[in-house]
Amino acid sequence: MRPLIRPARPSDGAALARIDFATWSPLHAVTERPAAPADPFFTGHREPGEHLVAEDGAELLGYAVLRCPVPLPAFAHVRQLQGLAVREEARGRGVARALLRACADEARAQGARRLTLRVLGHNAPARALYASEGFRVEGVLPGEVRVGGEYVDDVLMGKAL
Numbered sequence: 001m002r003p004l005i006r007p008a009r010p011s012d013g014a015a016l017a018r019i020d021f022a023t024w025s026p027l028h029a030v031t032e033r034p035a036a037p038a039d040p041f042f043t044g045h046r047e048p049g050e051h052l053v054a055e056d057g058a059e060l061l062g063y064a065v066l067r068c069p070v071p072l073p074a075f076a077h078v079r080q081l082q083g084l085a086v087r088e089e090a091r092g093r094g095v096a097r098a099l100l101r102a103c104a105d106e107a108r109a110q111g112a113r114r115l116t117l118r119v120l121g122h123n124a125p126a127r128a129l130y131a132s133e134g135f136r137v138e139g140v141l142p143g144e145v146r147v148g149g150e151y152v153d154d155v156l157m158g159k160a161l
Helices: 010-022 095-109 124-132
Strands: 004-007 051-056 059-067 078-086 114-120 136-147 150-160
Touching: 004 095, 010 051, 010 059, 010 078, 051 095, 059 095, 078 095, 095 114, 095 124, 114 124, 114 136, 124 150
Parallel strands: 078 114
Antiparallel strands: 004 051, 051 059, 059 078, 114 150, 136 150
């Protein structure tokens, strides 16, 4: 069954915080492991309007964050995927792919012509997923991020909409 993708609502915050906490991994996280789920999840740097959620019935399976990367008119034609998380038990069901496609659709609806993202170089599963959805490597910042005591490349990917 394909998940329903919809805009997040403020009432989704607690469930998204649990997903965010449960999916934390040094494969993609550039912050320290949190001690507990964020409370509240939606804060000044996280707004419901920037999140799309995947749900199956009343159960949230994952989310994606879609933002304008720089709040200046010169960047108004670009949207950036700034987060993607899917619950472990929902993986392999096309949830991440459905969220990516919904982000592309939403970006187009917002008038964007490009969709970009950043992914850690060692995150091969995510890079493969993005490539399969038409994203191409547009740049690499070697050793840009220090994760778990190691220097990791920051890979910039994008695609035209």
